[in-house]
Amino acid sequence: MIPPYFLLGTCGHVDHGKSALIKALTGFEGDTSVHEKERGITIDLSFSHLKIAERTLGFIDVPGHKSLVSTMVGGSFGFDAGLFVVDAHEGVKEQSLEHALVLSLLKIPCILVLSKADKCQDIEASKEAICAALKPYPLDILGVLACSVYDLKSIQALKNFLSTYPFKKRQMGLDLEQLFRLYVDRVFVLPGRGVAVSGSVWGGMVRKGDSLLVASLNQVVGVKTLHQHGQEVQKAGLHERVALQLQGVKAQDLKVGMLLSSKGYLRGFDRLDIELSTYDKDPLKHNQSVGVQIGTHKLNAKLLILEYPYATLVLDAPVFACYLDTAIISINQRVWGAAKILNPIVDLLKKPVKLPLLKALAQRDLKTAFSLLVRAHKKGFGLLSSMQRFGCTHQHALEIANTLEGVLVDSKDFVLYPKETLKSVLYTLKNIYAKNPQALLSPKSLNSKHSYISHHLANLAFHALAKEGFLKQEGGLWLLAHLELDKLQDKLQDKLYQMLLEGGLTPEAPYNLYDHLDTDRQMGDDALKALCQQKKIYRLCHNVFVAKSALDKAINSMLEILRVSGYLDVQLLKEKLILSRKYAIAYLEYLDKRGYTHNEQGRRTLKNPPQA
Template sequence: MSNIIIGTAGHIDHGKTALIKALNGYEGDSTNEEKQRGITIDLSFSNLSKGQQNIAFIDVPGHEKLVKNMIAGAFGFDYVMLVVSAVEGIMPQTVEHIEIINLLGIKDIILTLTKSDLVTKEELEIQKKKTLEFLDTFDFDIKFVQEVSIYEPKSIEALKNNLFTIKNSSKQEENFFRYYVDRVFSPKGIGTIVTGTVLGKKLELNEKVFICEAGKESKIKNIQVHNENAIEANISNRAALNLQGINSSNIKRGDLITKKGFIRGFDEIDISFKALKGKKLHHNKSYTVFIGAKKLEAKVLLFDSIENLDSGFATIKTKENLFTIFGEKLIIRQGNHTICGGKVLNPIIDPMKKNQKKNLLESLNENNFEDAYYQLLQAHKKGLGIISSAQRFALSHAEAISFAKNLKNVFVDEKELVIYPIETKDIIITSVREIYTKNTYALLSNASIALRLKWASTSFIQASLDELEKEGFLQKDNNLYKNANIKEDFAKNLEDSFLERLKKEDITPTAPYNIYDELDLDRKLGDDILKSLTAKKHVIRLQHNLFIHEQSLNDIIAKMKEIIKDDGYIDISNFKEKYPLSRKYLITYLDYLDNFSNIKKQDNKRVFV
């Protein structure tokens, strides 16, 4: 089924809600306050279907003080049905709605001239001409013009027929599902239900989703599209979602529901902006910002001025995290006045110098992702995650990898999805050289080096090891690398080094991994050496991760027996007096005494039999 979302726009009392009712019988003004005041206060949603075509309507308020509600609905529009009274023509809120639609980048317009029965044909033509001339000052694509009266069924039927001729949603499929919440319900016995418009990618029943602001994961128990149960909700569907395990108090209007792992939140974002005619954005001043269905207070910091600008780049700083993607449109208002529209350029904030950030924003503003990658790699010399491209550049996984592979002077790890500046390989090579220069008998694998250089992927490390092997600095032995200049028996030298280290640590031996790291040994190799020494009884295993030189163990056991001989017993207290060890060692050695036939345990003491 094709899905289209059409939003109304226009001045108060020009007949938006009455027109929707005439089209599909839906009574938009449903609350007592709305009925008493005769205006739409909040968004209302309805639909009209014909065969495999479905049109969803979002009816927005036309009152100047309720423009914030209009914006909350407008971000989801595919088309705008601009409603202009043939009696009054274009009025102040008509203008502001048109300006907001233009700032949000919505281009497809359906012009309806309502109350056509109240004017003559000549007056109707004059009003149509004036309206079209005004719309010509913008870059809109007017699909058709329709004169209507809710009292003339033929005109309503003609509008219906024309509406079903327009094409499917023009929204682009993205790399992942997104959904701004515009309403939250909690019907008794059902749980939490939210409504919103599906963006990015379709959603299926029983899928897991992530509520960004709440930081909670949930499962979709039920989906309703236009009041009917559905197994999926597609792009541009108005959908109600029943969320599992989420309390309604944990979610609010404007929250973003998406898939876990795709979007990170930041308390600032960078944007490009363009103010309305005669308006300017002021530096370091607070404004109301609208993104999707979210409304929040924020401070605006201009890039190229400490006073004001009518266009340029700015940073938006807020007291809560913003979960946005590249290219998202936003509106900035002050009080009841719309100041400008903006586009998210940089949704992920990185530590960058101002001139570096300016270069990045200029590249992003021109959709020059290749240059943007290079700018970001200067700030991410130890790796830039490709998966972040879904948020950074609104690129699909395949597009991001394709871009990365075409970049020059970079190393792309397609498995771990990381890009590195090629010069960063020098950091790995230098680190490895230092290890093998300091310790001639170092014997490490790729995995062991990765434990030390946690930022480097194994593929990038391997490329560095291959280079060191090619130049003759290292020699590969199975999966281990040794100093190419050493010819003697490694195994004997390594066992001797290990024994010497344990002898030095005496009765307070450290965990094996600490020894491996200090001796620059691969962990698997270290385990093998330790097993060999244990089998030869040169080393004794006392606990899972506690090994001791056999001479050191014999010495401490002899001294423990001397304590029993002198005091008549040994326990933690008199043992610690003579050997102030940690409790871990004291208990381990006392337990080891139990292995001797001439020792028995009485309560917490050990005595001779």
């Protein structure tokens, strides 16, 4: 059995002894860079671990300096719990309060560690004062321990607490937690091995050999190896620190803040509908500029208030956020509060519809949210992005959808329709057959004419009209009940031939003709094939079919141009016969295939003129 892994982070004011505490617990010297040693503060995130009592505790030591709060925020998103360190002698300071705000906004439980206890004359009074100062923030404090790095008994007491406390993975209970996500906090090159990134796993599992998507690059990369606290591992899961050695990407293309995820689930959007929250801060204003941070990804945004606390963030770059993700909001580089992301895929909905939707999403009432969205999308509401948008799998989304009244559920294409949409499709079909009694339709051809009509919805409509005696199905096609398929097929050939004749040298593409004739594409292709076999029409290239009389005219005209001008190219043919480039190329290549011309870099000369 793999021992449980919990990720803990040290937080608190600068010089309150966070790094010294980690060194006393793990023996790890966190402040290793020259600048950190010179300044005596943690500048970057540092990482260590402790294997104790059949569990592994990963530690992230975040900086406590005021100017480095965004680094602290970036490290905090993956915490299962925090070691909130306050100097017992100095008490709560400015960054103690800002870190307490972040922990409370991210709902991270914490162990309150009163450090430098050897310098405090009245530890109980200090504890009371510190707890009172933190009272405005609804912190989930798991325990309060006084420590000194010079008192080994106090360090051992903290170790005992960490080894026995029943920590839990910080989860929201969404299917989304099955989806692998990791925001990069470091990019580095391993000598002789290639590029690697590190971060904390937000969800799912990553394994050696996996393929992942670098979301903002839309680039797939391979995972060559995984490393965790200096050891190669086969996999890493929720809220675990991990370094990934990647293949298929260059180090210079990767940046801190980029998201790695499983392919096929997430799309980027530059708008997010949100719910704002904070403690002891003034409300934000409409159209205010704010800083936004999701994991290690930092960007700027304009805030559009809908009805406080509901708002829309207009971001300066796309983000790949998901339902109920938390974004930290800052003003002038100071933490203001948080934005709970309710709608990561923003619809163009009017306020009277959007507000009830956001309120339902805030309550995690997906049934009501689905009902509102279906009513707002008369031509169908898709569930393909259900993992990103609602935090649930397709199957879970369909289970919710099937409980809704007045809704048609297409479980194959994952689309929901209000029942009134079926009436609209019936009306559309009757109009088609009224205007063109020779129409030969299928679900596929109807979808090509009206993309919102899925195959499932089309079949419902066709069968409803068959039940009325209006249509019948024959050979996979739907035709008026009193007509015969073989006679319609003959008429289809005649109509196609006539339309190609009328098109002259530049007839429309076959699929456009099929749409005009309200016929299924396979049926149209069969008719074209028959006309080609009868040599009534000729295929010049993939999408260009012309009547024989038009082709003969084109050949004669081209040969005449060749005789007069001595050469022929695309530009000359466009000018002489008033053709688009597509048709000009098709006719020239036909001449080449017939052996009439010699082609040298696009310039044709007469090679073998046809005999009279």
